[in-house]
Amino acid sequence: MDTGQDRKKPLYSIGTVARILNVAVQTLRMYEREGLIVPSKSPGNQRLYSEADIERLRCIRRAITEEKIGIEGIRRLHSLIPCWDIIKCSVEDRRICTAFRGHVGGCWTHPHTKDICSTRDCRVCPVYELAVDCGNIKETIIIASRAYDDAVKA
Ligand code: SF4
Numbered sequence: 001m002d003t004g005q006d007r008k009k010p011l012y013s014i015g016t017v018a019r020i021l022n023v024a025v026q027t028l029r030m031y032e033r034e035g036l037i038v039p040s041k042s043p044g045n046q047r048l049y050s051e052a053d054i055e056r057l058r059c060i061r062r063a064i065t066e067e068k069i070g071i072e073g074i075r076r077l078h079s080l081i082p083c084w085d086i087i088k089c090s091v092e093d094r095r096i097c098t099a100f101r102g103h104v105g106g107c108w109t110h111p112h113t114k115d116i117c118s119t120r121d122c123r124v125c126p127v128y129e130l131a132v133d134c135g136n137i138k139e140t141i142i143i144a145s146r147a148y149d150d151a152v153k154a
Contacts, residue, residue, distance in 0.1 A: 007055075008124075010040035010048035017049045021057055028057070034071050035078075035109030036060050038123055056132045078106035080141065083127040089116050106131055 018025045031037050032047075037056055039047040049057075063069040069077070079102055084094055093115045094100045099107035108122035122128045130143060 007051040012049045014047045083107040
């Protein structure tokens with residue numbers, strides 16, 4: 001049976017994913033460079049993608065080819081996700097975090113050397129996972145604010 005954890009297992013090489021999605025390997029590398037996706041790396045530094053990554057890439061492709069959002073648009077949408085509410089950064093963390101003030105790129109694309117995210121793994125972070133549906137940022141923000149409400153009530 002396919003479980004949530006199975007979906008996150010890094011199994012597929014970049015060539016395999018390019019064939020599955022019918023895109024060039026260079027396109028997948030560009031999405032990574034632009035911070036739209038963060039693939040796993042094998043011990044030999046080979047990129048590996050999971051089913052969840054493929055789903056994310058499908059969504060990126062849909063946003064670009066059907067919704068005409070464009071890479072820069074997706075990056076700006078990602079920057080709107082209120083990660084500080086979801087992981088509850090302190091005032092001090094917000095003060096030193098470039099993602100908190102930035103307008104471009106998901107928080108995972110910003111350098112985190114001294115703040116709360118410096119030791120976190122973005123690939124398993126709820127903020128990074130929320131951004132899977134890049135064509136529907138409003139729903140993403142609603143989900144994020146619900147997650148925040150639930151966390152406040154807990
Ligand atoms: S761990 Fe990564 S994805 Fe999560 S809030 Fe920090 S920078 Fe963003």
